Amino acid sequence: MTTTAPTPATAVRSSDTGDGLAWAVRDALAMAGRNLRRVARQPEQIVFTLVSPIMFVLLFRYVFGGAISGLQGLNYVNYLIPGIAVQTVLFSAGVTGFALADDLQKGFIYRLRSLPMARSAVFAGRVIADTISNAAGLAILILTGFAVGFRPASVIGLLLASLLLLSFALAVSLGYALIGMTVSSAEAVNAATFPIVFPATFASSAFVPVMTMPSWLQGFATHQPVSVVINAARSLILGDTATAEQRELLLGATGTSSLVIQALAWTIGIGIVFGVLCTRKYRNLT
Amino acid sequence: MTRAAIITEDLVKTFGGSVRALDGVSLRVPQGSVLGLLGPNGAGKTTVVNVMTTLLQPDSGRAEVAGIDVLKDPAAVRRSIGLAGQFAAVDDILTGAENLTLVGRLNHLSTGQARKRTHELLERFELVEAGGRPAKTYSGGMRRRLDLAAALVARPAVLFLDEPTTGLDPRSRIDLWKVIEDLVAEGTTLLLTTQYLEEADRLADRIAVVDSGRVIAEGTSSELKGRLGGSTIEIRLADDTEARHAGDRLSGIGDGNVTVDGTVVHVPATHGTTTLTEVVRRLDDENITARGLQLREPSLDDVFLALTGTSIADDAQPDPAQDRTDDDTTGQP
Numbered sequence: 001m002t003t004t005a006p007t008p009a010t011a012v013r014s015s016d017t018g019d020g021l022a023w024a025v026r027d028a029l030a031m032a033g034r035n036l037r038r039v040a041r042q043p044e045q046i047v048f049t050l051v052s053p054i055m056f057v058l059l060f061r062y063v064f065g066g067a068i069s070g071l072q073g074l075n076y077v078n079y080l081i082p083g084i085a086v087q088t089v090l091f092s093a094g095v096t097g098f099a100l101a102d103d104l105q106k107g108f109i110y111r112l113r114s115l116p117m118a119r120s121a122v123f124a125g126r127v128i129a130d131t132i133s134n135a136a137g138l139a140i141l142i143l144t145g146f147a148v149g150f151r152p153a154s155v156i157g158l159l160l161a162s163l164l165l166l167s168f169a170l171a172v173s174l175g176y177a178l179i180g181m182t183v184s185s186a187e188a189v190n191a192a193t194f195p196i197v198f199p200a201t202f203a204s205s206a207f208v209p210v211m212t213m214p215s216w217l218q219g220f221a222t223h224q225p226v227s228v229v230i231n232a233a234r235s236l237i238l239g240d241t242a243t244a245e246q247r248e249l250l251l252g253a254t255g256t257s258s259l260v261i262q263a264l265a266w267t268i269g270i271g272i273v274f275g276v277l278c279t280r281k282y283r284n285l286t
Numbered sequence: 287m288t289r290a291a292i293i294t295e296d297l298v299k300t301f302g303g304s305v306r307a308l309d310g311v312s313l314r315v316p317q318g319s320v321l322g323l324l325g326p327n328g329a330g331k332t333t334v335v336n337v338m339t340t341l342l343q344p345d346s347g348r349a350e351v352a353g354i355d356v357l358k359d360p361a362a363v364r365r366s367i368g369l370a371g372q373f374a375a376v377d378d379i380l381t382g383a384e385n386l387t388l389v390g391r392l393n394h395l396s397t398g399q400a401r402k403r404t405h406e407l408l409e410r411f412e413l414v415e416a417g418g419r420p421a422k423t424y425s426g427g428m429r430r431r432l433d434l435a436a437a438l439v440a441r442p443a444v445l446f447l448d449e450p451t452t453g454l455d456p457r458s459r460i461d462l463w464k465v466i467e468d469l470v471a472e473g474t475t476l477l478l479t480t481q482y483l484e485e486a487d488r489l490a491d492r493i494a495v496v497d498s499g500r501v502i503a504e505g506t507s508s509e510l511k512g513r514l515g516g517s518t519i520e521i522r523l524a525d526d527t528e529a530r531h532a533g534d535r536l537s538g539i540g541d542g543n544v545t546v547d548g549t550v551v552h553v554p555a556t557h558g559t560t561t562l563t564e565v566v567r568r569l570d571d572e573n574i575t576a577r578g579l580q581l582r583e584p585s586l587d588d589v590f591l592a593l594t595g596t597s598i599a600d601d602a603q604p605d606p607a608q609d610r611t612d613d614d615t616t617g618q619p
Contacts, residue, residue: 023394026394030392034380034388107372111369111375114340
């Protein structure tokens with residue numbers, strides 16, 4: 001006869017019956033702590049994440065800046081910083097995918113999946129940690145901007161723009177996460193995403209006004225999501241220092257609210273699509 | 287009847303529609319005992335472990351761990367088990383202590399409990415000094431010990447070790463065996479997969495031989511060996527001609543067939559040392575000088591060879607460079 005053992009009372013856990021959501025939050029924070037600790041222990045990665053946007057600011061401000069036309073009298077630094085900010089957060093979002101691929105490859109996620117932790121914590125911990133490091137990178141970029149003459153119209157506008165950029169990065173990072181779980185290594189994530197992220201960043205309004213591009217490129221460069229988010233952030237940052245004409249020609253709309261709504265729509269849409277795909281992928285991992 | 291801590295009934299799992307990784311696996315592990323799943327790469331050992339540790343859903347069949355249905359309440363199963371996989375699943379950048387504390391917290395221990403448990407485990411696995419160093423500085427044996435410690439953080443009732451010593455050097459392997467033996471002595475139920483006959487022989491109470499997703503034999507080590515009909519006397523001679531000659535002279539001893547394989551004559555040791563004495567006397571009478579003579583127990587390798595027609599040792603040689611051995615989950619050899 002088959003008799004089975006009752007659940008042995010050997011576990012030393014403080015509680016297994018607590019509120020599921022509370023545990024999910026605790027687990028996510030534990031994972032986020034682990035992820036941030038890894039970032040702090042690998043300074044060479046921080047240097048790369050932070051140095052490259054600073055170099056871009058200096059390069060465009062002082063080397064290419066003088067040759068960039070079509071600004072309608074707008075100060076180029078004020079035009080440039082929101083663009084580089086998007087580029088920075090987009091490239092940093094890749095960390096989410098690299099790190100997940102690495103954890104999978106090294107078998108760490110295998111261990112996590114056998115633990116009684118909330119399954120969402122793997123993603124939530126990732127996203128929390130990556131958003132925190134992304135915010136730090138963004139802050140350093142903005143400070144660098146200040147040093148070279150960047151002057152946002154208002155602090156509120158700058159903060160709202162930063163929030164928008166971080167949310168967009170979060171949504172995109174779920175796309176990276178999906179690729180990170182599909183391919184086998186961090187290098188492969190890079191190879192798979194670079195051909196998308198690079199043109200999306202440079203064929204945009206990030207560095208130069210779209211109207212200076214060939215007409216066949218203008219349509220894409222104006223309406224693709226990266227440009228929409230840049231223009232919304234730019235609009236929030238420029239505030240009332242930009243004239244209606246400058247807004248119309250450089251941002252493609254006169255009002256901030258319509259740009260922000262479009263940017264949020266893209267952000268939420270991308271976030272939901274990749275969020276659902278990620279959840280499904282994670283559930284089916286072996 | 288002893289209580290079963292692990293039960294599986296007719297587990298079937300196919301990958302990609304055609305590869306039958308599990309083809310009706312039924313197992314039963316009494317509480318406090320050790321079952322060794324022995325088989326070559328791709329036999330389905332890891333797939334069995336993955337199903338029982340809730341990482342993988344079977345296509346059909348039933349599994350129960352610590353009295354909990356794996357399919358109906360996977361979350362409760364995860365609270366009762368510890369798993370150490372084929373390769374050490376530790377975070378290289380974190381220190382040994384941080385690894386254990388993190389696993390403790392994710393097991394929902396309080397911060398204080400997690401720290402206390404970390405300290406206990408570091409001490410037990412002789413990692414106290416290394417506890418403050420990043421795991422990437424650890425040797426292969428230390429990583430495995432840390433990985434095993436992580437599996438034990440929540441004092442699981444049932445422990446799964448998937449090829450715990452694959453890729454380790456012989457010395458570290460023996461150290462880890464001692465650690466596992468201590469655990470078992472404390473009453474932990476253990477399911478262990480291995481490609482090493484020696485490991486199954488030493489650690490497991492019962493052995494299930496797995497091949498192509500099926501359990502092809504099950505029993506204690508001596509039961510399995512007993513299937514081959516006991517010991518053999520091996521007599522090694524100078525050359526093939528002499529061996530054939532000796533084979534002729536020795537025929538009729540024991541009740542099985544005397545066989546000659548190259549320079550070696552095999553005589554079934556039907557009556558143990560009595561048969562041995564008879565062999566020695568006959569050789570002496572015939573003035574045949576043997577180069578070597580031994581009474582040999584059948585090994586698990588002989589069992590495996592007899593069951594599957596292939597030797598497990600072919601692809602199971604210890605290889606320290608090979609840390610992540612196989613992709614057992616695909617069911618491919």
